[in-house]
Amino acid sequence: MRDLMEIRQQIDEIDQKMLSLFKQRMRCSADVAEYKRGTGKAIYDPVRERQKIDVLTKDETETIIKKSVEEMFLQMMSISRRYQYSLLSQEDAYIDGTFEEVDSLDINENTKVVYQGIPGAYQEQAMVQYFGENVKNFSVPEFKDVVKTLDRGEADYGVLPIENTSAGTVSGIYDMILDYDICVVGEESVDVRHVFAALPGSSLEQIEKVYSHPQGLMQCKGFLDEHPEWEQVKVANTAISAKKVADDGKNTKAAICSERAAKMYGLQILKREVNDEGNNTTRFVIMSKKKQYRKDAGKVSISFSVPHESGSLYNILTHFMFNNVSMSNIESRPLPGRKWEYGFYVDVIGNLNDPAIRNALAGIKEETKDFKILGNF
Ligand SMILES: O=C(O)C(=O)C[C@]1(C(=O)O)C=C[C@@H](O)C=C1
Structure with missing residues (x-):
């Protein structure tokens, strides 16, 4: 049996060589980024990555080594991509430029707010909690009417429930936000008793x-x-x-x-108190057609879709990990009419003006389909 000290010494020597090669590889990656900046070519090139993996694994017969080589090089190329995003995402073109940063939302006695239901509904309570008693407000019969009213420009803000601590997500609300191209600008929680x-x-x-x-x-x-x-x-x-x-x-x-x-x-x-859980809270989102975010907003909501393949979601979520961004919520749903593709809604902690968030979103935008920023609030 070989001596452990001796083996470790050999591993140290190999690691030093790998470190030096890794750094050289990252410098090449930076050069590629420079080339891509000039030509507008996408950073992510799945065809090139697949070819590389095929070449590197074709002569390997031991399955575990073959899988390990594949995993190591996929990770290395993913790190290389994220490095390129970090070099290029400082440029605005890489993230949604339609959102405008504001000090605070424009709310005054002429502001019109729409909510679903009738007076006395929890939605009305959320509206009063968020906007106070002095805004103009009116209600509409269905959730969808809130979104349609905003879309037609007949109200400045809309209030919709998004999740409840005991019953979970209010289904379909996210989908409506996507369908109507409106965004989330705020949120408000109401104790449901x-x-x-x-x-x-x-x-x-x-x-x-x-x-x-x-x-x-x-x-x-x-x-x-x-x-x-x-x-x-x-x-x-x-x-x-x-x-x-x-x-x-x-x-x-x-x-x-x-x-x-x-x-x-x-x-x-x-x-009184007939709910199963004493702590029953519903979270409401405040929506607007104007794409704005407060400069101190603390949560970014995005949506995207990925193919239903092993590792596809993991690869996307590593963009958050790599940029030190914390996720606070994730929802998935099958996409109607698109077999084996899944849509995701993800909330992360941060602001669109934060370089770490911009960096993570730049990567996710390029490596997913249907990417959209739902709001920063
Ligand atoms: O060859 C490229 O286009 C690169 O950007 C380099 C690289 C790599 O690290 O090997 C990184 C990202 C691409 O998806 C493919 C390959």
Whole structure:
């Protein structure tokens, strides 16, 4: 058996040679970046990378070594690409130039804000929390109407729920933001405390039907499971459920809604805090057609798609790792009509004026499809 000290000495010598060669390779990579700056050629060249891997592994018969060589050279080329992005991304062309940096958002008594639902909805509460009581506001019936209203320029800002701590992501909201080319400029969290409310004078024993938004029903599953005899009816919004119970005027109907909505529609609260989780918070996004970000905004939201292949997402996420950028959220969804390709929504901590963020985004933009900055807020 060889002596460990002796083997390590040999490894040290090899590493020194590899280090020197690696540095030479990185200098070549910088020269390539210079060439690409001049010619506008893309940094990422998957055909060249595949050819290199094929040449380097073709004579190797031991599978584990073949896989290791492939992995090592793929990593090396990925490092080389990121080095090139860092050299070129200082130039604005490499990132979305349509976003304008502002000191603060323009909000005054003439600002028009649209939210979905009716007064008393959690969306309205989010709107008041974010904008205060002095802006002009109005509501529309469906989530999609918020986005359409913004798109037509009939409101300056829109408020939509994006996720809830117990029910997860509100599906489809991100997709709507993409479809309508609007961006996220802010966010606001609202503590969701549902109550169980019915007409004054009703009792729990009389209830036959319970109305709420699907998420309202989901968030109170524990309480509702204790009453399997109740029929659950989904409506567009928790405040609409309170209004419906009030309008229908029947003691057999109840709503799961906010205390504010129950009071607004003259209902009696039969039970408070009916949510499964004490800490139930919904995060809302504030959207605008104007592509702006506050210079102190702390979160960037992006979307992109990658083929459903081993390592494809990993390779993209290494751009964050390499640039020391922290991710705070990731969502995936299959892309309709595009078999084996997946769309991703990712939130990272940072600002579009930060070189590390610009660098990471420059790489991701080039190496994915459908890249889009959803907002910095
Ligand atoms: O040959 C190039 O075009 C390079 O940019 C160099 C290199 C490499 O490091 O080998 C890096 C990125 C490309 O995707 C392909 C290869």
